[in-house]
Amino acid sequence: MAGRFITLEGGEGVGKTSNMIYIQSLLKDKNISVLQTREPGGTKLAENIRQLLLDKGQESIAEQTELLMMFAARAQHIRHVIKPALEQGVWVVCDRFTDATYAYQGGGRNMALSVIQWLENFVQGDLRPDLTLLLDAPVQLGMQRATHRGKLDRFESEKMVFFEKVRQTYLTIAEQQPERVKIIDATQSLENVQSQISNILSPFIHD
Known part of the structure; x- marks a missing residue:
């Protein structure tokens, strides 16, 4: 029996x-x-790509490069981790997936959604999450939490308007795909957040 694929999405500092x-x-x-x-991550190569994406290095990363690196890491992740696990009946819980690409590169970077969709189909085939939990909080609150974690990475260092677009894109996706x-x-408090998660997962587990 195939496993189920659950993704956890949200902006910075939402408690993923x-x-x-x-x-x-x-x-x-x-x-x-x-x-x-x-x-990005999940395999040795994909984790190396993650480091390149998050590092505030000397060379600025072009939007197209960033997008292609995301999908390069995703291709490795799907081939070597996600699909094998699902085929063995293991449930996969992933911290961010392609919704994040639509939100960050599509919404935040203003990249064409049609290009992201083409890459999604090219890299993933028919693989899509069975369930996505979107942790949502106002950007200002999320960034306050994120700054308390320590040094900010390349994405976390973006301006507030970037994260507002990210959040809005996430909410639009949720509005368009309420079943998933x-x-x-x-x-809310961590206890209340986890109560919400439990309520959503309970029927999904017994489906």
Whole structure:
């Protein structure tokens, strides 16, 4: 039996890391084999690409380069991690996936959504998440949380208007695909956020 593919999305500082751990423990409690992974990343090569993308180096990265690097990392991730796990009946929980590309490169960088869609089809074939949990919070709150984590990476150092466009794109995706994308209010306490996650996952697990 094929595994299920769950993605966790959201802007900076919405609490994805702590809630990834919670989702994994929730599934394990139901005796579900689960693999936790992230994007960009998930394989040695994809993690190297991640470092290049996040590093505030000497050379500025062109928007087209950034987009292609995202999908290059994703191609490795799908081939070597995601698809093999799903085929073995393991559930995959991924910190960000292609929705993030639409939000960051499409919304934030104003790249053509048609180009992203072409790359999505080219790299992923018919692979799409079964369920996406979108952790949503106002940009200012998210950035306040992110700055408390320490030094900001290349993406986290963008201006507020960039993140406003990212958030709006995420919300538009959720509005267009309500069956797959479930919005979670990330302004609440961690306990309340995880209660929302549990309520969404419960029928999905028993589906």
